[in-house]
Amino acid sequence: MKKISNDTLLNKYIVKHNVKNIFDDNTLKYAQIHYYEKNEDILQADCELNYYYLFVDGKIKISYLLENGKSILLKFCTDFESLGDLELLNDIPIRCNVEAIENTYLIALPAKILRDSYCDNPKFLKHIINSLSNKLDATCNNSSYNLVYPLINRLSSYIVEHITDKGYIQLNSSFKEIAQFLGTTYRHLNRTFNTLESKGIIKCDDKTIYILQEEELKKLSKNLYI
Incomplete structure (x- = not known):
């Protein structure tokens, strides 16, 4: 410091x-x-x-x-x-x-x-x-969301929250940090990214995530993290 x-x-x-x-x-x-x-x-x-x-x-x-x-x-x-x-x-x-x-x-x-x-x-x-x-509001919202919804919904919400006007997101956090935040493991997070990619909803290029079907992604997104 x-x-x-x-x-x-x-x-x-x-x-x-x-x-x-x-x-x-x-x-x-x-x-x-x-x-x-x-x-x-x-x-x-x-x-x-x-x-x-x-x-x-x-x-x-x-x-x-x-x-x-x-x-x-x-x-x-x-x-x-x-x-x-x-x-x-x-x-x-x-x-x-x-x-x-x-x-x-x-x-x-x-x-x-x-x-x-x-x-x-x-x-x-x-x-x-x-x-x-x-x-308190943010903690209750995020913790409840992590408990109630499957990871594919939680990850979709995380991506939607970070979408730019250019139709992609640049992940500034490591996958380990994102997994911690979403209350899951690195492997489960990686599998879920692959699931979204196989459905043609996103395309992953290292830490750049291109949004191919934004409306489908929003349908999967049940809530937004605070």
């Missing part, structure tokens, strides 16, 4: 993501830019939360650590996201592992400063409520 002293970059992200709707200037004077390289750990489960993070650029992976040492992939993030909501409010150890999948920038605010002076601020509490409710 690198701390970047660049007020221009910090202000750019503050304006872009309307951070002043969450924190006032007195709090933002403590804000820093933290830069994490690809595959670097941002937060580790069971460790103390030193910084409350606002994810502003890059791509991250969030996983929940189980008691047996295994982890469940909860989500990938490429859009604005806050990290450390529960830990900050309840003063508990970090619950999830957060890893940079691409080079990533975050706005960091010292957790102690926020606990001492900001946890009763109405603007911040509204942000926390919205953040936690969105995470």
Whole structure:
């Protein structure tokens, strides 16, 4: 991790993501830019939360650590996201592992400063409520979907969610990561890709997936991941 002293970059992200709707200037004077390289750990489960993070650029992976040492992939993030909501409010150890999948920038605010002076601020509490409710909604939606529908429906939904105007998707995640997210194995995922390809619905070229029958793909897609 690198701390970047660049007020221009910090202000750019503050304006872009309307951070002043969450924190006032007195709090933002403590804000820093933290830069994490690809595959670097941002937060580790069971460790103390030193910084409350606002994810502003890059791509991250969030996983929940189980008691047996295994982890469940909860989500990938490429859009604005806050990290450390529960830990900050309840003063508990970090619950999830957060890893940079691409080079990533975050706005960091010292957790102690926020606990001492900001946890009763109405603007911040509204942000926390919205953040936690969105995470709960996404987790319930995605977990229920993985339990109810066969993999061919789940994979179709994943593909539909990522279709571009050009009629194809470029997979930015590894097949292992996609399998984790869809709650399956690498082999089962590979077989299901082959099934969709044999039906003439998609064509796979390494990590580029061409959509040949978008309407058929949408029929298979029963829901969208959040």
